[in-house]
Amino acid sequence: MRGKITMFFLVLFCAPTFALAQQEVTGTVIDDLGLPLPGASIVLKGTTNGVTTDFDGKYVIQASEGDVLVFSYIGLKTQEVTVTSSVIDVSMESDISQLDEVVIIGYGSTTKKDATGAVQLLTAEDLNKGAITTADQMITGKSAGVRVVNNGGDPDAGINIRIRGGSSLNANNSPLIVIDGVPLSNQNPAGQANPLTLINPNDIESFSVLKDASSTAIYGSRASNGVIIITTKSGTKGAPQFNFSSNVQVGTLSNQIDIFESAEYVDFIQNTYPESANFLGLNGTIYDTNWQEEIYRTSYTINNNLTARGNLFNKIPVRASFGHSEIAGILKESQLDRYTVSLNIAPEFFDQHLKVTINAKGIATEKDQPDTGAIGSALTANPTLPIYDPQGGIFGGFYQLTDDQGIVGPANPLALLKQRERNEDADRFIGSAEFRYKIHGFEDLTAVINTGIDYSESSINEYFLPSAVGAYTVFDGLPIFNNFSESFRENQIKRDHLLDAYLNYAKDFEGAVNRLDVQAGYGYQNFTTQGTTFPTTTENGFRESQQPFRYYNILNLQSYFARANLTLFDSFLLTASVRADASSLFAKDDRWGYFPAAALAWKLDEENFLSETTWIDQLKLRLGWGLTGQQDITGPVGYFPYTALYDDGDPTVSYMFGDQLITTYRANAFNPNLTWEKTSTYNVGIDFNFFSNKLSGSVDGYIRNTTDLLAEVPQSEGALRNRFVSNVGETQSKGFEGALQFRPVQTDDFTLEFNANAAFNETYVTDLDNITQFSSGGGIGRGTGVNIGQTAVGERNRTFWLYEQVYDASGKVIEDAFVDQNDDGIISDADRRFIPFEPKWTYGFGTFVQYKNLDLTANLRGQLGGNIYNANLLNRGFALAAIPQTDSGFIDNTLNLFDGAQYNGFPEMPSDTQALSDFYLSDASFLRLDNITLGYNFTPFKDKKLSLRFYGSANNLFVITDYDGLDPENFDGIETSPYARPRTYTLGLNLDF
Incomplete structure (x- = not known):
């Protein structure tokens, strides 16, 4: 006292x-x-x-x-x-490291050190540089276990993104993509192949990649294949800031398929088929036409973006941007113009208790889509014929072989491009408004309402000139053209609505329980697509309109969800979640699915036994399990697969009533017992950061089991369709992945960084109920039913089904001779082998070097294993391909396999049985230098109110591979007539003021 x-x-x-x-x-x-x-x-x-x-x-x-x-x-x-x-x-x-710590997850955020699931954050410094026109290009090769493959060099090429491989056979295998809280539909607007074309890469702040079920289960039915959360840039509370960025990209043809050039072709025909030599050239003149070079060009892209950030009325952070991209593809007549605007506003009210975040994005795209049939035609067209008719001709000046019936032989490849016009336009708005209210008097409790809309209007208008379709007739000896006649038209409107409402309670405590963070709420998503197509047919050389077809599709998803995060003893992190989902794709009795998940993380660096270990900055062990659902089967079966519906039949299912032709209604196939496909995933991982952030990374291993597979399988006799979707069988995936970042030097003047990632994945079909195997497509340009894809119990989920080729003593193929695998003396389907076409290994690595104001970035990526089937070798790799018919009046080009004495392919068209040979397979392993960028930053004024960055980059510089075709990177594993990926060079600048 x-x-x-x-x-x-x-x-x-x-x-x-x-x-x-x-x-x-x-x-x-x-x-x-x-x-x-x-x-x-x-x-x-x-x-x-x-x-x-x-x-x-x-x-x-x-x-x-x-x-x-x-x-x-x-x-x-x-x-x-x-x-x-x-x-x-x-x-x-x-503080870049501080920003990196924030990871966006479902209905909230966490930090790297507190994440319990397999989650990766990719921010500006991690993303690809250079020729970036779509968001997917920013993350290609940057995240372990994430495979991004586009469908060629088209400016709007479709993409295939897989996180840890696919978990389904016929349901959707793409990850859920969420942009500022708005989940995108798996259906793109009409005429748009790449959903990520419709967001300006300049607006993107970060990507959060959620890989395992413990982190994705909160998204329920749409998260079986992982989640990619895109967060766009926001306003600032600071002074106004402006950014202007601009770059110019030039693309060149990186590779060609090896077909005959004109002189080689003349030599081949004269030595092999001298009786057809009179078809060489035109009127005695041998032309030197490289059709591949004629259809391709030097592409260019111009990107301009202007951004303003500020603090409106000194209270409201605001960001606004405008962007324009003009992209001329490497295939002639390929054009994409994109206009984007975005607005982010985040005001706060009631003494910062209410925060409102508004994101609005408007996108307008105008696309000219060329006739890609010109690519195949360029591989077949006679290289000794001219591009243009010396006499002018009746095909707009283009040369085209004709007979009394019209066009013969392959159409003029350049005419196919120049004399078809297909405009695909889309206007799209993506908006969200989040209201986050910290309840007065009970500030640990927050009420959140998030509303969103994804609205688009699309139109497709296609017109042909005569040489592309032979749409001409003769009247009084003069050709009459149906010039620019309409061949197809479609109008479409998509409306996707979102509502999430939930409560969040978060509070720190003293004692054993350090923090409790609980959420519970309701989610609503509604996807509507409606439109009209106006098909046409050719009658007497003229285009005639057919009856318009109107469609209306709707998908509704409703959910209840809850999640709890608990921190114990400053070392243990526990996450548990559950979601109940209902889908309108299933009947009422099977509509609801329930998907729980749990994860535990142990921060070892917080324990006393490591307290004296100064070189460990972070060491965290993670364990997780989760169950997710899959319901997206609209691709193969439409929007009402569980109920009986009837369609108005076409003229092939009609009958005569008096003198009138009456079409009938046709019953659609349906399956009232369809229910959820379910995927459970076990994940173990470790995150580490050593030596004051010099060495960091993560390693994960997982096992994933999918049951009640939604698979399109053969049906019993008498069914309305011979194949329909049912819940059959199981698959199992196993894999591991690792990511490493090494910073040996990091000073004020010099920085040196290396990063690498690698992933292993394989998925096997373990059960198909009473089915042993069934065809899974894989068309190779032959007749109906000649497919090489197969799904079978005990095999990888995406495989070829082929014979093992037999060769003679000199290594030459013996046609239709295959290994008798079961030694029964008969070559049958039992002797065909299952060969996977997906790689087991994918990888990427890169480096970053900065010396004062100068910086250099390089990224490489590739895959080990996998196979690719060369359908070009099958369909163009035989000598007689040059002579389609003895009386045809024309000759075609083939693959250049002539050594001056003999053609080293097959003499005649290989049989359909020979087409099932593994002779046409090649190892799809490759290493690609994806991009290399050199930049220079400087501030011309002492007050630092203006800074400039100049940079140059090159993309797709080289590919190291043993594959003899165009490109080994092919998602479907079959090369036919691919759209070549360009080699691109970029010059650009960024101006901050």
């Missing part, structure tokens, strides 16, 4: 002295660009006394000499400054 009284009088005595020692400290806080920072926090260390800066970044605070002031601002490094004078100005630097 005496001690307390003494302390009381001591404090009472000293208080006036303390008060007298304090002084008024003033100053200005700016960012690393020299701009004032309004809203920056200045706190007297060790106390709760603090102030914030005004609109001009100025502050006033009471402090004593020797006190420490703590300056902080979101996204910038916190600084501590000792008071030594009455004026203290502070310049705050960006």
